Amino acid sequence: AQKVTQAQTEISVVEKEDVTLDCVYETRDTTYYLFWYKQPPSGELVFLIRRNSFDEQNEISGRYSWNFQKSTSSFNFTITASQVVDSAVYFCALRPIIQGAQKLVFGQGTRLTINP
Amino acid sequence: KAGVTQTPRYLIKTRGQQVTLSCSPISGHRSVSWYQQTPGQGLQFLFEYFSETQRNKGNFPGRFSGRQFSNSRSEMNVSTLELGDSALYLCASSLFGVEDGYTFGSGTRLTVV
Numbered sequence: 464a465q466k467v468t469q470a471q472t473e474i475s476v477v478e479k480e481d482v483t484l485d486c487v488y489e490t491r492d493t494t495y496y497l498f499w500y501k502q503p504p505s506g507e508l509v510f511l512i513r514r515n516s517f518d519e520q521n522e523i524s525g526r527y528s529w530n531f532q533k534s535t536s537s538f539n540f541t542i543t544a545s546q547v548v549d550s551a552v553y554f555c556a557l558r559p560i561i562q563g564a565q566k567l568v569f570g571q572g573t574r575l576t577i578n579p
Numbered sequence: 580k581a582g583v584t585q586t587p588r589y590l591i592k593t594r595g596q597q598v599t600l601s602c603s604p605i606s607g608h609r610s611v612s613w614y615q616q617t618p619g620q621g622l623q624f625l626f627e628y629f630s631e632t633q634r635n636k637g638n639f640p641g642r643f644s645g646r647q648f649s650n651s652r653s654e655m656n657v658s659t660l661e662l663g664d665s666a667l668y669l670c671a672s673s674l675f676g677v678e679d680g681y682t683f684g685s686g687t688r689l690t691v692v
Contacts, residue, residue, distance in 0.1 A: 496677075496678055506667060506685045506688075507582075507669075507684060507685045507686065508669065508681070508683040509683075510680050510682070513678070513680060554622065556622075558677050558678065560678075564635070565610065565627045565629070565634050565676045565677050566624040566627060566635050566637065566677065567614075567622075567677060567681070569621055569622040569623075570621075571621045572621065572622075
């Protein structure tokens, strides 16, 4: 079975602070995809990143960066110099690469509030 | 291009009734998936359709059903509504499957009273 744990239910920081959202996953599959999504108040989930389990290289996109460590089954997300617009609920998700497994297993989400 | 469109945006139903939710995917996308989001259970997979065929189904009772039409539009139906069915129902589309990257709609918020 697969499981994604986001231990931080809520995080609140002041604008311009750096913040890291933790994600730990469990899977018996050797190959899988990991995702991060952002859910603003409007409700839709916005895709942020996909990482293949073969690729442990960290990624940076503007103020966003992701740290994937297979050894600890973690895929953490860092926002540098946070802004009020970053306020949202963030979800980490796992998809095993098994034929027919067309679904995502989501963590419970972390509600991030950036205060001005 | 237009995104994923879900209708209606909000819905209030009475316990015991049935409801149909609609999802129009991005043009050209053939895979449509449905998720239920509740405060207690979080985001849970309902089912996925590809070219009018259900490819995957989550662990939900038979009261939850869906279908996909030849134009890739999808509907999901919940019969004999229960209070616990109150949730945000999200639809996501992709070209061929989840690894292509989902695009989600804004969801239908269903309230059962």
